[in-house]
Amino acid sequence: MSVFHRLTMQQRAGMVILLCLAVFAFCAPLAGTDPDTQDLRHAFAAPGAEHLLGTDHFGRDMLARLSGGMRISFALAIICVFSAAVSGVACGLAAAWYRRWLDTGLNFLANTILALPGLVLILVFAAIVPGSFLMIYIAISLVLWVEFFRLVRAITLPVVQGEELESSALHGFGKWYLFKRHIWPAIAPDVYSLSAFGAATSVIAMSSTGFVYVGLKPPTPELGLMIVELFPYYYKAPWLLLEPIAALFLMVFAFQLLAGKQP
């Protein structure tokens, strides 16, 4: 529990919200309702006993769709952040430690990616293979990778050149020990908070591609896509539109709380 105690109130609140959302997202399918089954006779059903969150314009159960959308967002956020963090930390370390051509090459790659705003890069990727989860995943991971790489490289550089690490190295300690003892403690807090921000970024990015209709394809219950699909029915059933918006808001909000520091 020591990790939990070190967190600020904000971060704890974020963690609690995320846990609730995760329970909702991963336990709702146990009820056995399919998110794609249409029931046109019961379209636009108000929230009630049969459908806890109502049904959409095709009579699909909103509870099942919302939890499905949140599962996709969680899955994407987790794998994007994981790939970006692991490769970004590895590359940042390598660049700072070995310098020379490796540093030059990786910096060139990072600058090339940074030359475009993140969302433009993601949209270009999404354009190439429409409706592909893989493409969105690769694009978001690339955008996040740059941040991890630059951060880790910037923090590691002075540590690698510092006296503490030098004397440890002179005592004959191996590379792994040097990393664990000297570098990881320096980068860990920033890697944690960047991961939480990265998760928020990937949730926003995927819903943005869905919202401009170039992300995942219907009938996938993706939050951005659901918002744009339900928008025309605002007057008829405003609660339908507010549900995915609220889900999206809560996810992003919780990840940002978890990140702790202000950006």
Next chain:
Amino acid sequence: MLKILLSRLGQCLLMAWSVGTLTFILTRLLPGDMAYKIATGRYGDDAVSTAAANAVNAELGLDRPAFQQYLVWLGDLITGDLGTSLVTGAPVVHELKNQMSFTLVLAFWAILAAALIAFPVGLLCGAKAETVPDKASLITSTFIRSQPVFCLGLLLIFIFSMELNWFPVAGFGSAEYAVLPVLTLALSLAAVSNRVVRNSTRQAVNSAYFHFARTKGLSYAQAFTRHVIPNVIVPGLAFMGIQLIGLIEGVIMVESLFAWPGIGHGLSHAVFARDIPMLQGTALVMGMLFVAINTLVDISQHYLDPRTRLEN
């Protein structure tokens, strides 16, 4: 000064090269025949035939070796020829010029409005830190920051167009069409920057030089204008500059949401229609806008902050 401009020029070239190369590689990495895929994108799944694919092949020169196509594309880029749109058939450059004027109008008013919101709010909250207005601004900023910019836009549409009927939902025409898109962008920018302004104001108000100014007899208002505001404007503007990257991403979403006929709208349409020349063109222009904004930030920084001039 020259150094700033040169490095930004380098960034611009790198960006152009990477957009071209990236789209080029990605489109060719895919399994399947390129011509058939473009034909599918253009005419729909049911209307694809060998004849349509051949027509696409001949038109785009896809039957030539990939390397040759790449060189042709780069050569065209250098001479400023971006090809023609696959959807409208008009030259991409012409379309981009049209869209650009709309985007610049939107971006200009959004930046201005953001500054007009962020600085007064930030200065007030910083001077009166930990009071009710300060906490209210913290909560509002957090609320705005915790959602994608298109959700904020939708929220404004619900309130001001659908419930109050003050402004049109979307489209382009008289000035009132611009109010909601500008407000959406401005609020999303100001949500972060007002906190930055607030923090630097608070720092300045609690500083020794501010107390000294008060002790030597200046009134609060005099000390505030002379010693706080200059020390807030430099970091505030610098931060707004960094944030403008977010403005470009916001422009894409806001233009799509409000059907504003600018570059961002063009980009999402090009993506949707798989209009590759148009996609390259819009991505290129968004990238150039990005570099241009960064350059402006560097230059204004250079003139506003005497310390950066000393370093050079």
